[in-house]
Amino acid sequence: MNASKYIYLDYAATTPMDPLVIEVMNEHFRNSYGNSSSLHSVGQKAAQILVKSRETIASLINAKRDEIIFTSSGTEADNIAILGAALKNQNRGKHIITSTIEHHAVENACKSLKKKGFSTTFLPVDKYGLIDLNELEDMITDETTLISIMFANNEIGTIEPIKEIGEIAKEHDVIFHTDAVQAFGKVPINVEAMNIDLLSASAHKLYGPKGVGMLYLRNKGVREGWGKYIEPIMFGGGHERDLRPSTVNVPGIAGFAKAVELAKEEMPKEIERQTKLRNKIIEFVLNNIDDTYLNGHRTQRLPNNVNLGIRFIEGESIVLDLDSEGVAASTGSACSSKSLEPSHVLLAIGLKPQEAHGSLRVTVGRFTTDDDVDYFLKKLPPIVERLRKMSPLKSN
Numbered sequence: 543m544n545a546s547k548y549i550y551l552d553y554a555a556t557t558p559m560d561p562l563v564i565e566v567m568n569e570h571f572r573n574s575y576g577n578s579s580s581l582h583s584v585g586q587k588a589a590q591i592l593v594k595s596r597e598t599i600a601s602l603i604n605a606k607r608d609e610i611i612f613t614s615s616g617t618e619a620d621n622i623a624i625l626g627a628a629l630k631n632q633n634r635g636k637h638i639i640t641s642t643i644e645h646h647a648v649e650n651a652c653k654s655l656k657k658k659g660f661s662t663t664f665l666p667v668d669k670y671g672l673i674d675l676n677e678l679e680d681m682i683t684d685e686t687t688l689i690s691i692m693f694a695n696n697e698i699g700t701i702e703p704i705k706e707i708g709e710i711a712k713e714h715d716v717i718f719h720t721d722a723v724q725a726f727g728k729v730p731i732n733v734e735a736m737n738i739d740l741l742s743a744s745a746h747k748l749y750g751p752k753g754v755g756m757l758y759l760r761n762k763g764v765r766e767g768w769g770k771y772i773e774p775i776m777f778g779g780g781h782e783r784d785l786r787p788s789t790v791n792v793p794g795i796a797g798f799a800k801a802v803e804l805a806k807e808e809m810p811k812e813i814e815r816q817t818k819l820r821n822k823i824i825e826f827v828l829n830n831i832d833d834t835y836l837n838g839h840r841t842q843r844l845p846n847n848v849n850l851g852i853r854f855i856e857g858e859s860i861v862l863d864l865d866s867e868g869v870a871a872s873t874g875s876a877c878s879s880k881s882l883e884p885s886h887v888l889l890a891i892g893l894k895p896q897e898a899h900g901s902l903r904v905t906v907g908r909f910t911t912d913d914d915v916d917y918f919l920k921k922l923p924p925i926v927e928r929l930r931k932m933s934p935l936k937s938n
């Protein structure tokens with residue numbers, strides 16, 4: 543970065559921490575060093591912080607305090623949910639249903655089960671990235687134990703019909719897991735109304751710290767107990783109800799809870815504000831730059847996500863040119879942006895590999911201003927024009 547002004551438009555990859563979260567964590571790093579399992583008072587103080595944090599985080603999704611399992615990341619929550627649910631229920635069946643546009647954490651967790659004799663159906667999506675509910679229902683067999691469909695996609699922002707999926711899962715007595723890492727704190731989620739059994743979230747996509755996540759695990763009642771849905775995939779000292787045994791990251795979790803508290807306060811206002819910024823970017827680009835199109839659904843998408851197809855040039859070149867002008871954007875998911883493989887999500891919505899390489903993801907956040915967006919929209923057209931002049935792909 544060599545420009546004096548630097549504008550971060552990559553909130554889907556990770557977010558800067560909110561200063562108030564940093565303040566809370568600093569306080570806990572200094573003063574809440576106890577092990578939450580210890581009997582002495584510093585330990586019990588840490589345990590109390592966990593109780594309060596669980597309560598705050600549960601309240602965002604209409605869950606109960608003891609339904610929250612803290613993990614070290616969204617990826618870890620996905621793995622505990624999918625592997626744990628599949629293994630626990632393997633006597634009932636060995637079939638899982640997921641989608642073709644999942645984050646690699648879900649995709650690869652499902653694929654890993656193949657070696658253990660499981661089969662996975664990867665449901666296709668339409669050109670907007672939406673699964674088909676009839677197709678989902680048709681795929682359920684007596685062997686199906688788990689459906690894992692993401693709440694909102696990290697690349698194209700499409701929001702899946704979660705409530706309807708939850709109804710189908712409940713009707714067929716199949717466990718429903720959703721990777722809500724991108725949606726958590728950005729759009730309303732209600733695990734009761736949506737019949738969600740398992741949900742993954744991560745603090746760093748929400749102005750909290752990296753390396754802190756959670757798994758919501760529906761507790762259908764004390765009689766049935768926690769073991770009904772998932773079994774542990776890690777073994778250790780019994781923390782987090784045996785599902786994630788490690789000394790608990792109390793300062794990080796307190797930061798996560800602060801981030802959730804802020805998200806709850808800001809959500810209605812931020813949905814409105816970020817939707818406006820999002821729409822401004824979409825409309826400007828589609829109206830002012832030739833040969834561009836929007837990836838994902840026009841309205842059923844995250845308030846902060848724009849994913850553009852820009853024909854004849856490579857997304858990587860645009861990202862590098864934007865960076866030298868002081869703007870951070872992305873070509874797709876951060877995990878795949880270093881590989882030369884086109885994004886599996888863009889291929890799944892029907893783009894050709896060459897088109898998938900020409901995508902630009904711009905994601906705004908709580909700290910993005912109107913001026914930031916205007917600056918980006920001033921810089922983008924000349925970059926596209928310059929790159930197209932040099933492009934061997936442009937057929938004119």
Ligand SMILES: *Cc1c(COP(=O)(O)O)cnc(C)c1O
Binds near residue numbers: 753
């Ligand atoms: C970022 C992300 C993850 C991974 O979360 P980490 O906390 O970084 O492991 C999983 N799923 C989705 C949809 C994501 O965007």
